[in-house]
Amino acid sequence: MSAQMNKRHPLAGKRMTGAEMIIQVLAQEGVDTIFGYTGGAILPTYDAIFRYNIEHEANKSEQMQLIVPANEQGAGFMAAGYARASGKVGVFMVTSGPAATNSVTPIRDSMADSVPVVLICGQVARSAIGSDAFQEAPVFNVMSPCAKHVFLVEEPEDLEATVRTAFGIARSGRPGPVVIDVPKDVQNWEGVFKGEGILRFRGYENRMKALAEARLLPEECAEFLNLLKKSERPLICAGGGVISGEAAVHLRQFSEKFQIPVVTTLMGIGSVDTTNELSLHMLGMHGTAYANYAVMDCDFLITIGARFDDRVAGKVQEFAPNARFLAHIDIDAAEIGKVKSVTWSHVGSAREALIDIMQEGKSFKKDFSKWIEHIRGLKKQHILNYDRESEKIQPYHVIECLNEITLGDAIICTGVGQHQMWAAQYFNFKNPRSLLTSGSMGTMGFGLPAAIGAQMAFPDRLVIDFDGDGSMRMNLGELETTTTYELPVKIIVLNNLGDGMVRQWQRLYFGKRFSGTDKSLRRKNFVKTAEADGFEYAVRLNDKAKLKETLQEFISFKGPAFLEVMIDPEADVYPMVGPGMGYQEMMTGDYIVSRTSEEGIFEKTSKPSESF
Amino acid sequence: MTDSSFQDPRSNNTQNTRTLSILVENRFGVLSRIAGLFSARGYNIESLTVAGSSDPGLSCITMVVRCEALLAQQILKQVNKLPNTVEAVDLTDTNCVERELVLVRVHAPEEKRTTLLTEAEIFRARVVTATPENYVFEVTGDSGKVEAFLDVVRPYGIDEMVRTGKVALHRALGAKTSGN
Numbered sequence: 205m206s207a208q209m210n211k212r213h214p215l216a217g218k219r220m221t222g223a224e225m226i227i228q229v230l231a232q233e234g235v236d237t238i239f240g241y242t243g244g245a246i247l248p249t250y251d252a253i254f255r256y257n258i259e260h261e262a263n264k265s266e267q268m269q270l271i272v273p274a275n276e277q278g279a280g281f282m283a284a285g286y287a288r289a290s291g292k293v294g295v296f297m298v299t300s301g302p303a304a305t306n307s308v309t310p311i312r313d314s315m316a317d318s319v320p321v322v323l324i325c326g327q328v329a330r331s332a333i334g335s336d337a338f339q340e341a342p343v344f345n346v347m348s349p350c351a352k353h354v355f356l357v358e359e360p361e362d363l364e365a366t367v368r369t370a371f372g373i374a375r376s377g378r379p380g381p382v383v384i385d386v387p388k389d390v391q392n393w394e395g396v397f398k399g400e401g402i403l404r405f406r407g408y409e410n411r412m413k414a415l416a417e418a419r420l421l422p423e424e425c426a427e428f429l430n431l432l433k434k435s436e437r438p439l440i441c442a443g444g445g446v447i448s449g450e451a452a453v454h455l456r457q458f459s460e461k462f463q464i465p466v467v468t469t470l471m472g473i474g475s476v477d478t479t480n481e482l483s484l485h486m487l488g489m490h491g492t493a494y495a496n497y498a499v500m501d502c503d504f505l506i507t508i509g510a511r512f513d514d515r516v517a518g519k520v521q522e523f524a525p526n527a528r529f530l531a532h533i534d535i536d537a538a539e540i541g542k543v544k545s546v547t548w549s550h551v552g553s554a555r556e557a558l559i560d561i562m563q564e565g566k567s568f569k570k571d572f573s574k575w576i577e578h579i580r581g582l583k584k585q586h587i588l589n590y591d592r593e594s595e596k597i598q599p600y601h602v603i604e605c606l607n608e609i610t611l612g613d614a615i616i617c618t619g620v621g622q623h624q625m626w627a628a629q630y631f632n633f634k635n636p637r638s639l640l641t642s643g644s645m646g647t648m649g650f651g652l653p654a655a656i657g658a659q660m661a662f663p664d665r666l667v668i669d670f671d672g673d674g675s676m677r678m679n680l681g682e683l684e685t686t687t688t689y690e691l692p693v694k695i696i697v698l699n700n701l702g703d704g705m706v707r708q709w710q711r712l713y714f715g716k717r718f719s720g721t722d723k724s725l726r727r728k729n730f731v732k733t734a735e736a737d738g739f740e741y742a743v744r745l746n747d748k749a750k751l752k753e754t755l756q757e758f759i760s761f762k763g764p765a766f767l768e769v770m771i772d773p774e775a776d777v778y779p780m781v782g783p784g785m786g787y788q789e790m791m792t793g794d795y796i797v798s799r800t801s802e803e804g805i806f807e808k809t810s811k812p813s814e815s816f
Numbered sequence: 817m818t819d820s821s822f823q824d825p826r827s828n829n830t831q832n833t834r835t836l837s838i839l840v841e842n843r844f845g846v847l848s849r850i851a852g853l854f855s856a857r858g859y860n861i862e863s864l865t866v867a868g869s870s871d872p873g874l875s876c877i878t879m880v881v882r883c884e885a886l887l888a889q890q891i892l893k894q895v896n897k898l899p900n901t902v903e904a905v906d907l908t909d910t911n912c913v914e915r916e917l918v919l920v921r922v923h924a925p926e927e928k929r930t931t932l933l934t935e936a937e938i939f940r941a942r943v944v945t946a947t948p949e950n951y952v953f954e955v956t957g958d959s960g961k962v963e964a965f966l967d968v969v970r971p972y973g974i975d976e977m978v979r980t981g982k983v984a985l986h987r988a989l990g991a992k993t994s995g996n
Contacts, residue, residue, distance in 0.1 A: 344845055349852045353899045354845070373899055405841065407902035538893035 213399020222363045223252035223391040226324065228399075229367040230268065231256070235295050237269045237660045239282040243299025244339060245326030248391040250297075271660060271689060274681025276303045278653040280310025281679070283321045285657025287314075288640045289615055289667075291450065293374050294321040294657060300328055301339030304385075305346065309647060311381045312350040316644030317471060318448055320379035322370050323351075329389040330358065343385045352380030360393040362403065369403040376412050378536040379448055415535060418552030425564035428548055431529045432568070435504035437575045438464045441487065441516075444471030444643070445509015445534060451555035452476070452636040455508065458558045462565070463572045465579045467495040469510045471643045474633040479612060484579065488516040490625040493586035493779045493796050496787045498579055499524050506531045509554045512543035513644065514784070520544060522786030533557045588629055589795040596772035597748045599623065599698050603630035605752050606668070606696075609759050614638065614666040617655040619675020620646045622704035625777045627670050649678025652695065656682060659691045666694070666759070673699040673723065673730070680733065686764045687738035694759055695766045697730055700773040708776045724773070734766035741765035833862060834888040835914065835984050838877040838895055839869060839902040846900045850877065853894050859883050863916075863981030874902060878983045907984045914958045914984040919944070920966065923973035924951040932972060939965040950975060 215228060226249050230238070242250040253268055260266040273279045276298045283294030298307055304325045314321050328337040344356045353373050355366050363386065370382040420428075432438055446455050452475045459466050459482050466476045467487040476483045484495040499505070505527040510516070511534070517523040520543055524530070530546040532539075537551045550557050590600040603626060612632030617640040618624040624641055633639055640658055642650040655669035676697050686693050703721040710718050734742035741761040745754050745768065758767045778793030792798035840846045847866055854861055862880040869876040881888060888906055895904040907914075924932055924946070932951065936943070941955035955965050959982065966974070 345848065348845060348849050349856055356845070358844075378897075405899045407839075407841075407896075408899040411896070536897070538890065538897060542890060542893075 213397070215397050216399030218397050219394055220397050221248065221252065221391065222360055222386070222393045222395070223248040224256075225364045225395075225397055226367055226386070226391070227252045227256045227268070228397060229364055230295065231266075232399075233293070233368070233371045235268060235293075236265075237271060237286060238295050238297050239271045239273065239279040239286070239657065239660075240297035240324075241272060241276050241279055241299070241303060243303055243326065245300035245328055245388045246297060246303075246324075246386075246391075247299075247326075248388065249324065249326070249386070269660070271656065271685070273653065273656075273685050275679065276306035277309050277649070278656075278679050278682045278685065280307050280321070280323065281313070281647075281650050281653035282657035282660070283323075284310055284314050284317075284319050284650075285617060285640055285654030286661045287319050287321050287657075288317075288654065289637050289658035290661040291448070291637065292320075292661070293371055294319070295324070296321065297324040299326040299339065300343070300388075301341045303339075304341050304343045307383075308346060308350055309645075311347060311383060313642050313645040313647045313650065314381040315350055315352060317642065318379050318444060319381065320374040321381045322367075322374050323381065323383045324367075325383060325385045326391070327356070327385045327387040330387045331389070333387065343383065347383045347385075350381075351383045354383045354385065356385040357387065357390050360390045360395060363390055363393075364398060365401045365403050368401070369405075372402060373405075373408070377415055378445075415552055418550075418556070420550055420552075420557055420560035420564075422564055424550065425561050428531060428561055429565050429568055431504060431531065431548060432462065432565075433570055435529060436572070437502045437526075437578070438462070438504040438506060438572065439498055439502035440464050440466040441469065441499070441505060441507045441510055442466055442472040442475045443469040443508065443510025446472055446475040446554050447509075447636040449509055449535060449554040451509070451553070451558055454555050454558040454562075456480075458562055461562060462568065462570075463576060464506070465498060465576065467491070467498060469513070469516055469643075470628055470639075470641060472510060473628055473639045474636040477612070477634045478632050479634065481580075482576075484583065486628050488513075489518065489781045489783070490629065490777050490779065491781075492588055492629060493790065493792050493798065494579070494582035496779065496781065496790055497582050497586060497799055500526065500787050501578070501582075502527055504529045504531070506533075507546075508533045508558075509535070511536075511539045517543060518781050519784055519786040522788070525786075586792070586797050586799070590775070591795060594772060595748065596775075597745070597751060597769060599626050599700075599769075599771045599775050600630050601748075602696075602698065602751065602755070602769055602771070603627065603670075605755050606759075607632050608752075609755060610666060610668070612638075614668050615640065615655075615658045615662065617641070617651045617658060617667065617669045619651040619671045619678070620648045621672045621675060621706075622700070622708065622775070622777050623670060623672040623675070623698045625705075626698075629777075631670075648672075648675040651675055652679050652682045652686070652693075655693045655695070656685055656689075656691055659693050660689075667692075668759075669693055669695045671695065671697050672704065673697055673701065673728075674703045676730070677728070683734055683737040683739070683766070690763060692763050692765075694761075695734075695764070696758070697766075697768045698771045699730065699768050700771050700775065701726075702773070704773070704775070705777070708780075711776075712782070730768045731766070739764055739766045741767075744768045744770065746770050832884055833880050833882050833908075834885065835907045835912075835982060836877075836879045836881060836888065836892060836904065837907050837984055838879065838892075838904040840875055840877060840898075841900045841902065842868070842873055842875045843900060846875075846898075847877065849898060849900070850879075850895055853891050854879075854881060857887075857891070859887075859891075863979070865981045865983050876983075878981070880982050907986070910986065911988070912984045912986045914982050915956055916959060916962050916982045917954065917956045917980045918962050918966070918977060919952060919954055920969065920977040921950050921952045921975040922969045923949065923975065925949070928972060932969070935968050936965075939968070941965055 283296040287294035612634040701724040
């Protein structure tokens with residue numbers, strides 16, 4: 205679990221308050237940034253941060269930076285952005301009651317995308333719990349089904365070990381969010397700091413130990429290699445587990461060595477370099493046409509750190525219909541066979557599994573060049589495309605121009621909706637942890653606070669919040685946070701005057717009745733808003749001819765920058781596999797060549813299922 | 817007495833009830849977290865018992881849930897992920913003994929007492945207390961036996977009844993199949 209100290213902690217044996225112990229353990233865990241909003245029930249711990257930072261005035265690198273958002277939800281997504289970008293545990297700290305309930309969304313979001321964060325919540329004093337005290341909320345109950353684990357610190361003597369254990373649980377196995385609810389009197393309590401020790405969870409510890417030791421046996425590798433030998437058209441489907449399991453390097457080696465092409469889920473983007481020849485980009489509802497056709501054509505699907513989510517699998521029975529074999533590697537035993545039953549599976553770390561198979565497969569030879577040739581053809585034939593002649597600014601074009609500037613090296617954060625899918629489809633990503641997006645929960649408003657968190661983790665990298673007008677409205681308050689801390693985040697809002705993704709569905713399935721999604725009459729002025737929040741660069745772009753130069757000047761602006769691009773409000777996301785439909789019913793729109801129209805063998809008969 | 821003599825078809829899988837045994841750390845909130853995994857999916861828990869185990873730090877939860885085997889397996893896998901869970905298994909198709917205790921207050925007018933007692937004797941039900949109008953019986957057994965006993969006394973008139981819910985234990989070490 206937590207890193208055991210070899211040396212005695214210099215403060216071990218010292219008397220201090222619970223609040224001070226929390227900060228000491230955070231320091232021990234290497235926390236350099238805390239995102240959070242103070243208030244009555246967490247005051248003692250915020251005071252302890254202040255005093256800790258004064259004590260470390262001489263060495264600024266030892267201080268803990270405090271980033272105060274406009275709303276606690278923002279703090280949660282900042283911590284999540286920090287964690288997603290860096291792989292380290294993100295920390296946020298809020299007061300009781302409304303602050304804690306405002307934090308439920310980022311906690312659930314982090315759970316759904318397996319992001320390690322620790323939330324420290326103030327709680328009313330132990331004697332007041334359950335009395336409907338001021339700013340009291342049943343945090344333990346509310347958070348329990350949303351988090352990986354929740355602690356309510358009842359015994360002050362356990363506080364120190366609890367905080368340490370929370371970090372261990374957050375980062376071990378399949379990572380996730382851990383909440384620590386700390387009553388105010390426990391923060392004010394005084395006791396002896398031990399500087400070491402964790403709470404014991406024997407079942408969990410045993411399972412983590414088993415996971416760490418779960419290597420593939422030579423005969424299991426041989427079984428896998430045998431399936432590979434028998435197949436002609438193998439395909440890897442890489443998910444977020446490859447990234448959180450730090451297995452991207454090994455996946456790339458694996459794919460190169462065996463010459464197996466790779467599709468990724470939304471969460472898996474960046475696990476392979478999207479500009480690589482063997483990369484087919486994203487699969488699924490809005491995957492590239494060539495990725496989805498490859499999934500239909502493959503005869504061996506190797507899924508690594510992914511979970512056949514409904515946005516990926518569509519109609520499960522029809523998913524990968526020609527795959528004679530399915531292999532699944534995941535660190536979470538509960539994901540094996542949950543949606544799709546598989547031929548070969550392994551529960552354990554993706555990295556070790558890939559290493560083991562490559563080791564055993566050193567002399568493996570099989571020529572997949574015909575399949576690779578087929579893949580090359582698919583990529584060429586069904587390339588992503590759009591109306592390049594349009595007078596209006598096309599969102600895809602914006603990204604293509606940005607790609608020329610970023611060269612696939614930026615950290616891209618998104619909100620949720622059409623712009624998110626366009627980002628996943630059209631941006632180049634060379635490295636893991638470079639697309640930060642709310643994949644499973646699909647939380648609008650994620651992008652800006654996540655970008656702030658990512659920029660805190662990497663002050664010198666280019667961090668872009670690629671957002672939509674609807675998502676931007678959700679956490680608009682964090683514009684001010686960006687300028688307050690002078691974070692050079694580049695915020696680009698694609699404004700299509702409403703909720704584009706929902707409108708797309710309304711166009712397709714609800715007779716073009718744009719209930720609640722048309723915002724063309726709203727009087728919001730994003731540029732003035734950004735200016736009011738201190739952005740020195742805040743520009744609205746209407747003119748297609750000025751796109752490239754404006755993007756260049758926006759990205760090269762030193763400091764926070766805001767750019768609103770008025771895009772074609774009719775632009776839709778294609779390809780699209782309707783909800784609950786099979787890949788053969790994929791719609792490719794007017795500009796992407798579809799295989800169905802060529803061959804005309806598939807009839808589009810199904811209606812969207814209930815699993816909207 | 818053999819357990820099989822009272823096998824009731826209702827206790828087997830045709831009705832899709834699953835008997836789950838979950839060993840957890842004895843801490844607050846664990847039960848609600850586990851129950852939540854069922855309620856979040858809209859499944860009702862038919863019976864539930866929680867008490868200490870042979871290890872003072874651990875509690876054993878025995879749960880009877882009406883759901884498909886596959887779904888029970890999936891939920892057990894989720895239960896097995898919780899930090900407080902030591903082990904979670906589905907005992908339904910394993911070699912285990914199951915017992916439930918029922919207290920039932922039955923109308924026992926003077927003229928029917930003898931036959932009632934004779935019938936109770938078949939089930940080894942004990943009279944724990946009596947009033948001029950009632951007997952309170954205690955009966956222990958697997959669900960088949962308990963249901964059969966209740967069927968027998970029902971015509972006399974059941975006033976009120978409480979059941980502990982099922983507890984279950986493997987007959988031998990290694991007889992279980994894990995939820996994994």
